[in-house]
Amino acid sequence: MNAWFWIFIAYISTNFLLFLSMVFLERKKLSSIISWTTVLTFLPILGYLLYIVFGSGLSFRVKRMIANHKLYEVEFDEKVADFLISDETAKQKLKNSDMGLIKCCYNYGSIICPGNDVKVFYNGQDKLNALLADLENAKESINMEYYIFADDETGKAVMDVLIRKARDGVKVHFIYDSIGCLHASRRFFKQLEKAGGEVAEFFPPFARIRLINLKLNYRNHKKIVVIDGKIAYTGGVNIRDDHIGKDKYLSPWRDCHLRIVGPGVHQLQNVFLNDWRYVKKENYVFKKYVEEGYFPKLELAGDTFMQVVVSGPDEPIQYTKEVFIKLLTNAKKQILIQTPYFVPDEAFMSALRIAIASGVRVKIMIPSKPDHRTIFWVSLSYVKEFVELGADVYLFNGFMHSKVIVVDDDKLTVGTCNIDHRSFSLNFEDTVMLYSKRLNEDYRQQFEIDAANSRSADLQYFKRQRWLTRFAQAVFRLFSQIF
Numbered sequence: 371m372n373a374w375f376w377i378f379i380a381y382i383s384t385n386f387l388l389f390l391s392m393v394f395l396e397r398k399k400l401s402s403i404i405s406w407t408t409v410l411t412f413l414p415i416l417g418y419l420l421y422i423v424f425g426s427g428l429s430f431r432v433k434r435m436i437a438n439h440k441l442y443e444v445e446f447d448e449k450v451a452d453f454l455i456s457d458e459t460a461k462q463k464l465k466n467s468d469m470g471l472i473k474c475c476y477n478y479g480s481i482i483c484p485g486n487d488v489k490v491f492y493n494g495q496d497k498l499n500a501l502l503a504d505l506e507n508a509k510e511s512i513n514m515e516y517y518i519f520a521d522d523e524t525g526k527a528v529m530d531v532l533i534r535k536a537r538d539g540v541k542v543h544f545i546y547d548s549i550g551c552l553h554a555s556r557r558f559f560k561q562l563e564k565a566g567g568e569v570a571e572f573f574p575p576f577a578r579i580r581l582i583n584l585k586l587n588y589r590n591h592k593k594i595v596v597i598d599g600k601i602a603y604t605g606g607v608n609i610r611d612d613h614i615g616k617d618k619y620l621s622p623w624r625d626c627h628l629r630i631v632g633p634g635v636h637q638l639q640n641v642f643l644n645d646w647r648y649v650k651k652e653n654y655v656f657k658k659y660v661e662e663g664y665f666p667k668l669e670l671a672g673d674t675f676m677q678v679v680v681s682g683p684d685e686p687i688q689y690t691k692e693v694f695i696k697l698l699t700n701a702k703k704q705i706l707i708q709t710p711y712f713v714p715d716e717a718f719m720s721a722l723r724i725a726i727a728s729g730v731r732v733k734i735m736i737p738s739k740p741d742h743r744t745i746f747w748v749s750l751s752y753v754k755e756f757v758e759l760g761a762d763v764y765l766f767n768g769f770m771h772s773k774v775i776v777v778d779d780d781k782l783t784v785g786t787c788n789i790d791h792r793s794f795s796l797n798f799e800d801t802v803m804l805y806s807k808r809l810n811e812d813y814r815q816q817f818e819i820d821a822a823n824s825r826s827a828d829l830q831y832f833k834r835q836r837w838l839t840r841f842a843q844a845v846f847r848l849f850s851q852i853f
Contacts, residue, residue, distance in 0.1 A: 385407070385410050385411065402791075405848065408848070468700055468781065468805075470696070470700065471693075471696055471697060471700060471781070471803070472677070472805075474692070474693060474696045475677040475679055475693055475803055476677070478679060478687070478689040478692070478693060479679070479680065479689070480637065480677040480678050480679050480680075480803075481637070481677065482675055482676075482677055483632070483633040483634040483636070483637060483675065483676050483677065484632075484633065484670065484675050485632050485633055485669075485670030485671060485672060485673070485674075486630055486631065486632030486633060486634040486635075486671060486672050486674045486675070486676050487630070487631040487632055487671040487672030487674070488628055488629070488630050488634075488672065488674045488676070488804060488806070488809060489628065489629040489630075490626065490627075490628060490784070490809060490812065490813065491605070491607070491625075491626065491627040491628070491629070492624065492625070492626060492816055493615060493622075493623070493624065493625060494607040494613045494614040494615055494623060494625050494627070495614050495615055497603070497605070497607045497625075497627040497629075498524065498527075498528075498607075498614055500629055501528070501595065501603055501629075502527065502528065502531060504597050504601050504603075504629075505528070505531045505532070505535065505595075505597065506531060506535075507597075508535050508540050508597050508598055509540065509598055510540065510541065510598045510599070510663050511540060511541040511542075511543075511596075511597070511598055511599065511662075511663065511664060512532065512535060512540055512541070512542045512543070512595070512596075512597055512598075513543045513594070513595070513596040513597075513639065513642045513643070513646070513664075514532070514542075514543070514544050514545070514594070514595045514596075514642075515544070515545035515546070515572075515590065515592055515593070515594050515642055515645060516545075516546060516547070516550070516551075516592075516593050516594075516608055516609055517547045517550035517551075517589060517590060517591045517592065517593060517608055517786070518547070518550040518551060518608035518609065518610050518613075519546050519550075519551050519554060519608070519609045519610070520551070520553065520554055520608075520609060520610035520611065521553070521554040521555060521558040522610060522611045523611055523616075524609055524610055524611050524613070524614050524616075525554065525558070525609050525610065528609050529558070529561070529562065532544065532562055532565075532567060533561060533562055533565040533567070534565075536562060536565040536566040536567035537565045537566060539566075541662075542562065542566070542567035542568065543567070543568050543570075543642075543646055544559070544562060544567060544568070544569045544570070545569075545570050545571075545572055545590070545642075545645055545646065545649055546559060546569070546570075546571060546572065547571075547572045547573070547589050547590040547591070548571050548572060548573050548574050548575060548586075549573075549586050549589050550589060550590070550591075550608075551571075559571075568650070570646070570649035570650055571649070572589075572590040572645065572649055572798075573586075573588060573589075573590070587796055588682075588683050588796055588797070588798075589796070589797050589798070590645065590797070590798045591786050591787075591793065591797040591798060591799050592604070592641070592645070592786055592798060592799065592800045593605060593606070593607065593608060593627075593786055594638055594641060594642050594800065596635060596638055596639045596642055596664075598663075598666070599635065599636070599639055599663060599664050599665055599666045600631065600635060600666060600669075601629065601630070601631055601635065602628075602629075602630045602631075602634070602635040602638040602639070603627060603628065603629055603630070604627070604628055604630075604638055604784075604785065604786070604800055604802060605625070605626050605627030605628050605773075605784055605785065605786070606625045606626055606627060606771050606772055606773050606784075606785075606786060607625045607626075607627045607771075613625065613771070617769075619739065620739055620741060620768065620769040621768055621769075622767070622768035622769075622823075623768060623769050623771060624708075624766060624768060624769065624770050624771065624772055624820060625771040625772055626708070626772035626773070626774050626784050627784075628784050628802060630676070630802075631671040631672070632669070632670060632671035632672055632674075633668045633669075633670070634674075634676040634678065634802075636665055636668070637676075637677070637678040638678055638800070639664055639665065641678060641680055641800055643659060643664070644680075645798075673806070673808075674804055674805065674806040674808075674809065675804075675805040675806070676802055676803060676804050676805065677802070677803040678800060678801070678802055678803075679693050679785075679800070679801045679802075679803060680798070680799065680800050680801075681787070681794070681798075681799050681801075682797065682798035682799065683795060683796055683797075683798070684798075688794045688795060690785075690787045690793070690794065690799055690801050691715075691717070691718060691794040693783075693801070693803065694718065694721075694775060694783070694787075694789075695717060695718060695721040697775060697777050697781065697783065697803075698718075698721040698722055698724075698725050698775075698777070699721050699724060699725065700777070701725050701728075701730045701777045701778055702730065702778055703730060703731065703778050703779070704730060704731045704732075704733075704776075704777070704778060704814075705722070705725055705730055705731070705732045705733070705775065705776070705777055706733050706735075706774070706775070706776040706777075706813075706814065706817050707732075707733070707734045707735065707774070707775050707776075707789065708735045708736075708770055708772040708773070708774045708817070708820070709734075709735075709736060709770070709772070709773055709774075709788050709789045710736065710737055710741070710769065710770055710771045710772075710773075710788060711736075711742075711745050711749055711788045711789065711790045711792075712734060712736050712749040712752050712753055712789050712790070713745065713748050713749060713752060713789065713790035713791060714752060714789050714790070715791060715794065718789065718794075719752075719755070722756065722761075723756075723759060726756070726759050726760055726761060727759075731762075732756065732760075732761040732762070733761065733762045733763075733764070733817070733821070734753055734756060734761055734762070734763050734764070735763075735764040735765075735766055735770055735817070735820060735821070735824060736749050736753065736763075736764075736765060736766070736770055737765070737766050737768065737769045737770040737771075738765035738766055738767055738768070738824070738825065739767075739768055739769050740769075741769060744842075744846045745790075745846075747839065747842050747843045747846055748843060748846050748847045750827075750832075750835075750843060751843040751844065751847050752847075753827060754827075754832050757827060757828060757829060757832065758829070762826070763826070763827040763828075764820070764821050764824035764825070764826060764827065765824055765825050765826075765827050766820055766823065766824045767823050767824055767825065768823075770820075772784075773785055773786060773787055773788055773801075774813065776810060776813050776814060776817065778810075779807055779810055779811065779814075780805060780806065780807045780810055781803070781804070781805055781810065782804050782806075782809060782810050782813055783801050783802065783803050783804070784801070784802050784804065785799065785800055785801030785802055786799045786800055786801065787799040787800075787801050
């Protein structure tokens with residue numbers, strides 16, 4: 371027996387062990403197992419490297435550490451529950467809402483918060499202007515985490531305010547994602563620490579060498595700001611020039627972000643503190659955070675009910691995706707979807723197919739100017755199936771970065787989660803479920819404005835595609851559920 375025989379045996383054995391790991395330890399989905407088995411079979415050396423970097427899940431140790439640092443705010447839960455029991459208006463409003471959806475979100479870790487004033491921003495500049503004004507008015511604390519926080523004109527404008535507030539004695543806590551902020555130097559964030567703020571890197575690289583990161587496939591995709599425990603921001607807009615509309619190729623940049631005042635702020639504060647406790651290895655109890663002013667007295671500020679759903683690779687259930695599926699299957703009249711990447715898995719596709727078959731009008735909007743060409747091709751291959759089923763598909767004349775689902779006339783979701791495998795399975799995400807006829811109607815009107823600034827992707831559009839484009843779509847779609 372020569373050396374090649376033993377190399378072949380080692381190759382087969384390694385593939386088999388990885389297969390067993392995917393099935394019994396990581397419990398990957400069947401589609402993911404099939405895709406990775408194909409990669410490992412036909413790319414024996416490169417495939418192993420790709421699997422180590424992109425395929426292997428979070429270790430048990432990391433998952434346990436994240437779980438141990440989660441803050442379960444029982445006292446806050448009880449306060450909101452007492453309000454709902456005693457307030458007749460709240461009980462009546464909930465009675466008229468989709469209680470099944472509310473219970474689903476609750477069982478996935480999100481209580482229902484009444485009395486919120488919610489402002490929706492449809493572009494990055496408006497969000498940035500409001501955020502800078504609120505940061506300037508901060509008195510006690512600023513908690514901030516961003517997937518992308520760039521060292522550019524936009525990033526410097528926000529950083530300058532953070533540094534100034536930290537020097538004035540405001541408690542500033544800041545988390546940045548190691549991969550999302552790869553192009554921003556550590557010196558950029560270090561200046562905030564020198565001013566008195568606290569900074570943490572989510573999933574830092576090995577030996578602080580930024581190009582060597584075995585967790586680079588697992589990204590904190592959240593964008594959360596909580597100011598004085600009273601005002602919160604979340605949505606799709608990162609802190610970078612192109613998200614504000616300063617990239618000529620990707621303009622106009624359409625996005626969606628929220629400014630929240632009311633009890634729902636505490637939910638986003640809780641999400642941030644969970645991450646902060648993990649990255650800083652803190653073990654404060656809820657009472658300690660209350661004493662330090664992070665959870666001030668609840669005040670009703672508006673008429674919107676909301677829940678915040680979070681998900682990530684540390685959990686066995688894809689909470690956000692399953693809430694989306696519940697939302698889609700409960701639709702009676704209309705579903706509007708805006709997303710930069712439309713790469714759904716079979717469960718999401720089934721829910722959308724069932725909705726269409728039930729007579730629900732479905733409209734999907736994706737960008738016509740992609741930031742990632744291959745993902746754009748894959749998105750087109752998926753939306754084509756729904757065009758054939760009767761959905762209306764629009765290609766926005768610019769870059770559509772909103773992550774929004776609008777259902778019927780009283781529900782919509784806004785957050786950080788895209789319709790793809792990465793957001794559902796690999797990223798840490800947050801999504802706000804809003805129960806509001808007013809916000810729903812406003813966004814439906816905005817969708818029509820966006821549709822007027824889009825081209826319709828009908829069956830003729832897909833028939834005119836070149837065969838090479840269709841071939842590329844089929845090839846890249848094969849691997850769409852693993853990267």
